[in-house]
Amino acid sequence: MKVAMADDSTLFRGGLRLLLSQVGVEVCLEASNGEELLEGIEQARPEVAILDIRMPPTFTREGLQTAARIRELDPGIGVLILSTYAETTYAAELFANGSAGRGYMLKDRVDDVGTLRDALVRLAAGESLVDATLVDSLIGHSRRQDALAALTVRERQVLRQMAEGRSNAGVAAVLNLSHKTVENYAASIFGKLDIPAGSDDNRRVLAVLSWLRAGTVSS
Amino acid sequence: MSEFGWANRVNTVRTTSIAPTSQRPPTPASASRQWSRTLAVTAVLTASGALIFGPLWQVSPDVAAGSILFTAMFSGAGVILWDEPGHRRTAVLLVLAGQFWALGWSEEWAIGPLPFISGPASYLALSLAAWAMFRYPDPALLSRLERVFVRILAGVAVGGILAETLTARPQWRGYQPDTWWITLIADREFNVAIGTVLRPLQVLVIGGFLLLWVLRIRRMRGLDRELLAPMALASPVIAVAVGAVPVAKLLGLTGQTMDRVYALQPAALAVIPLAFLISVVRRRLADNAVLTLIQQVQRRPTPEAVQTALRTALRDATLRVRYWAPELNAHVDVTGAPAGPPAEDEDRLVMPVTEPTGEPLAVIDADPGLRRHPLVLSNALAASGLALENAQLQAAVLGRLSQVRAVRMQAVQAGVAERRRVERDLHDGAQQRLLALRLVLAASDRPQLSEAARERLRQMNQEIALALNELRDLARGIHPAVLSQAGLSAAIDAVADQQPIEVEASLPTGRFPAATEETAYYLICAALKTAEAPGASRVIIRGHERDGVLTIEVEQDSRRPAGSRLESELPGMLDRVRALGGDIMFSTLSRGGSLMVAAIPCG
Known part of the structure; x- marks a missing residue:
């Protein structure tokens, strides 16, 4: 597997390259900022680009801007945004134009090489991904605890997996359920929570995240 | 303090010094003496005019009455204007116009050169009146066009009549052949031709006069406009009155009808001195208005009121x-x-x-x-x-x-900038290093190592993770990164996500100056904290920006405890908002709950 990475810290890139090499992931392109990454990306042809959200020149949200540019260049390249902030605003922005192959992960968690590799594989396969920590925080703080309480334990597990960006097949694999069963759970959850049943996986993450965030489902 | 530096240059600006004079208002005694003098001089000048008319009083009392009104009014206006500072020459012009007009009717004496000079005298009177009108209130106001026009007017009026007179014999005008007269060329046809050319020219000049007054009043502003308005209004009357004679002559009117024109013309032309009088009164009222206004302002002399x-x-x-x-x-x-x-x-x-x-x-x-x-x-x-x-x-x-205030605002702004910088340094410096260190440690954790070594590596990783969390909390406390990165609306959304109570926030998504954003952010955070205490279940946050002021409203459904003070509820916030030139207000809502409104200037 080939990935590209952009982060302004040489130390961080070195550590990440070392870690990835242990699980058989090759870093085919390294850049210290978004522009540099975009210059080399067409030639390097990575499956996934790992982007720090804060990069030079302004250290604000260059990662998200670079992600949008990568979508224009080649929608097939997955993007993993690394952020030190558990802010759902950024995740929502990342998924605003479709969540296929888009992932938002906390930088703290990249040392868990198993999770990191799993994330890269999912993104390369066009799935989406939201850091489990962020989903935990969203579910924990959601002001719709009453509605959430109406879900069964199994349904809550499925909801969590959907919020993390997994497709029905992904949820089925993680929870060891049949594909058909997951579909039934999903329909039941959408009915109970009054989320418009978008079967389109590409939009589902954003719908679930929005529901958890504001209580109102964005259309 | 460079913004005050220009003070040193103040003396280089061209200044016109007008020293406040200690002019005293006229006492009643001196005022009445002044009025007696005015009346006496006017009476003398009018009597002089009446004497000059002489036999006209018997021949044509109507014409004499109209003309004496002309002379009396012009004399009166002239005498009154004489006392106005800076208008003496104009005053003389008005008095002379009155006397020359009288001289214009002296022909009835039929002695000496009087019949010869009476024609040019009338036209000279009209030219002097026009010249006086254009000179008021200040000859400096005359445009080049107006200067040229006044010359053309005098040329056509006086020059024209002189040409007509000097090419005529007295008997052609109905005088005795032995009347004192200067004739340069005695050619009847030529004389008639001059008259034929002259009448339309006179009408043209009258039209020009009217047009110039329209242009003149449109050009004027302020007090000048107010002073000239009566004359501008009078100008159509003047045009009709002056134009009546050449038009009547063109139409071939004679006898009684013509006499009526001659009687009405000077009476109508009395609007000129009337306009002067109105302007003088207006000017004096303006003086009084100044005094009254200033007296009023003495009671509360704020810089703005003065x-x-x-x-x-x-x-x-x-x-x-x-x-x-x-x-x-x-x-x-x-x-x-x-x-x-x-x-x-x-x-x-x-x-x-x-x-x-x-x-x-x-x-x-x-x-x-x-x-x-x-x-x-x-x-x-x-x-x-x-x-x-x-x-x-x-x-x-x-x-x-x-x-x-400016210094305080600068201090707040500098503080915001400094905190942003510290947060960024923490994030991009120490935090990145620690994160990278964790990666290196994780990569070093190989199965080949002894279990004790691997355990130590994991412990180190744990400790670094804790240090990172502490560092992140510290950075967030110094300045919330999401605020500078995504703006107030996004930052408050993130805060609202974490609240145990329902928070409905609708804030402008645009960006504001850093100090405004940060102040609004911490104010809303503080307000949310106060909402928890009295047990509110719902908080509504609204915001809008208008005229460079960001207004934040925080409404909650629980009442504030009576007697609670702003400062104890929002420690430091009032100072911060005021440092930016804004303010905070609290009110209790009749439908229950309370509302906080803060206005925070943007820059």
């Missing part, structure tokens, strides 16, 4: 009073903000006002048109002296205050 009074009194909305603030060594405007002199290329009347001791008080700059009304100006300045002194003290304090 400026407003002067603007109203002098009819100049552009007038500015810049008060001297000695502590700042600079001039300030009515709000206390530093105010520089008018631009070098701007034509302004600049008047420094000083205290009797010579200390600078203020500098007034006004429309240059006011130069023509030095009396109104000096009255206004003299009358506003005490009010100006009081206002200057207030303005100086305001100026000091606004400087302190």
